[in-house]
Amino acid sequence: MVAPGILLVDKPGGLTSHDVVARTRKAFGTRKVGHAGTLDPMATGLLVIGIEGATRLLTYVVGADKTYLATIRLGQSTGTDDAEGEVVRAADAAVVDAVTSEQIETGIVALTGEISQVPSAVSAIKVDGRRAYDLVRAGEQVELKARAVTVSRFDVVEERRGDGVLDLDVVVDCSSGTYIRALARDLGDALGVGGHLTALRRTRIGPFDVADGVELDALADAKTLTPAIAASEILQPLDVTEDEARDLRHGKRLTNQASRLDGALAAAIDPDGALVGIVEKRGSDLKSAMNMPEAAR
Numbered sequence: 280m281v282a283p284g285i286l287l288v289d290k291p292g293g294l295t296s297h298d299v300v301a302r303t304r305k306a307f308g309t310r311k312v313g314h315a316g317t318l319d320p321m322a323t324g325l326l327v328i329g330i331e332g333a334t335r336l337l338t339y340v341v342g343a344d345k346t347y348l349a350t351i352r353l354g355q356s357t358g359t360d361d362a363e364g365e366v367v368r369a370a371d372a373a374v375v376d377a378v379t380s381e382q383i384e385t386g387i388v389a390l391t392g393e394i395s396q397v398p399s400a401v402s403a404i405k406v407d408g409r410r411a412y413d414l415v416r417a418g419e420q421v422e423l424k425a426r427a428v429t430v431s432r433f434d435v436v437e438e439r440r441g442d443g444v445l446d447l448d449v450v451v452d453c454s455s456g457t458y459i460r461a462l463a464r465d466l467g468d469a470l471g472v473g474g475h476l477t478a479l480r481r482t483r484i485g486p487f488d489v490a491d492g493v494e495l496d497a498l499a500d501a502k503t504l505t506p507a508i509a510a511s512e513i514l515q516p517l518d519v520t521e522d523e524a525r526d527l528r529h530g531k532r533l534t535n536q537a538s539r540l541d542g543a544l545a546a547a548i549d550p551d552g553a554l555v556g557i558v559e560k561r562g563s564d565l566k567s568a569m570n571m572p573e574a575a576r
Contacts (some may be wrong), residue, residue, distance in 0.1 A: 281309045283331035284503025290318055290326045291490035299495065301327050306498035315340035316455070316484060321363055324481035325489040332572040339513050339544070339557065342455045344431070351474055351515040353378065354444035356473030359523075360460035362398040372443035372471035376472055383435065383447065386469040390462055391433045395425045399460045409483045411563060429454040430462070446477070469501025485511040506571055507554040510546035515560065517545040524549040527556060533565040543569060 290299050304312045307330055315327040315337040324347075329337045332478045354375040357364035366404045415454075432452035439446040451459060460476045467474020493501040504512070516542065523533055527547055537560040547555040547567075556570035 281307050281331050281424070282503065283333040283506055283507070285336060285509035286328040286330060286334050286501055286503045287487055287496055288326045288328055288498075288501075289489050291495060292323050292348070294446055294495075295320050296326060299326055299449050300328065302495055303330070303498060305306065306501070310576055313337055314432055316345070316481075318481060319363075320478070321361055322479040322481065325484055325487060325492055326488055327484050330503060330536060332507065333503075335569055335571065336506060336513070337534040338569070339510070340487075343456075343513070344452060345453045345481060345485075346483035347451050347453070347461050348480045348482055349463070350478035351447045351466060351476045352451060353447065353470060353473055353474045354381075354472050355475060356464070356559050357468060357475040359402050359475075360458075360464045360482075361476040361479075364475070366426055368473050369443070373442055375445055375472050376378075376440065378445060378472060379434075380438065382470060383438075383466075383518050386466050387435065389469065391430050395427050396458065396461050396465070397425045397439060398423045398458045398462065411512050415532050422501060423471050426456060428457040430457060433462070445472075456461055460506075505554075505563070507546070507548050511548065513546070514557065515541050515545040517548045519549060519555060521550055523547075524555045525564075527558065527567050528570055530567065530570075532561065533558075535563050536565045537561070537563050 281423040286303065288299055288303070290296070296314050300314055304310055309331060311331050314327050315329070318324065318326060327337070329335070329339050338512050339490045354370045355366050356368040358367050430451060432450065432451045434450050435447050436450060437448040445551060451462065459479055463474045465477040471549070519527065524547065528535065540558075540560055544557055544559050549555050554571050557568045558565045559568040
């Protein structure tokens with residue numbers, strides 16, 4: 280039987296997130312594999328993969344904050360807001376050259392903090408049951424609604440000028456649902472020269488770092504995090520007794536125990552170090568928000 284766990288993978292460019300899932304299924308010999316947070320084929324970096332019963336934990340990973348390293352090209356706009364699309368508008372080289380570091384900083388400040396962002400039309404967001412990128416590829420016009428996101432860090436690491444464009448290497452910390460392509464597009468628009476993304480690498484999802492990820496050619500020998508260890512990284516760990524573990528597994532509440540949680544959720548760990556499930560506050564009590572299958576603990 281395949282042991283359940285969380286696997287950290289460093290995705291290479293040119294593959295879809297589904298490609299990585301397919302390779303993980305083959306390497307581990309199971310169909311029950313999922314991931315938390317899609318990366319475009321162009322992008323590289325961290326994918327958090329759930330195997331067997333640990334796929335239930337992915338729900339608690341998807342909404343975590345993320346860190347990206349990216350390169351924004353100012354001076355050109357593309358139809359996809361990234362390098363995979365055709366250039367649809369190019370600014371005059373003299374206009375691009377006139378853009379100052381101070382102007383860039385002003386534009387970035389306006390895109391930092393709690394902002395309203397319109398996602399790129401070429402995205403996985405569903406419109407009437409269909410992915411936006413499928414609609415665009417079919418030649419249909421797609422207008423997505425703005426959504427509230429938080430960009431807590433947007434720093435320029437390096438500027439490179441030449442050939443009528445200005446490349447910015449940046450690091451971005453942001454909430455789940457933030458589109459870095461849209462940041463590139465909006466910064467370019469604010470500066471009047473257009474912009475798109477030429478490189479993207481995700482280095483962090485919540486507590487998980489790409490430095491701990493495995494390469495695809497090392498999947499066969501990859502070590503996974505146990506459900507208990509992974510859940511304790513994501514949420515507050517809560518040690519429970521054998522009796523409490525049994526009650527939670529049977530759907531019973533732990534009465535008057537809500538004060539044991541610092542936040543809204545916690546990972547309940549039994550005396551054997553196995554993950555019972557995720558518990559939540561319900562009034563003054565604790566109850567199971569998700570129980571792990573017996574074999575997945």
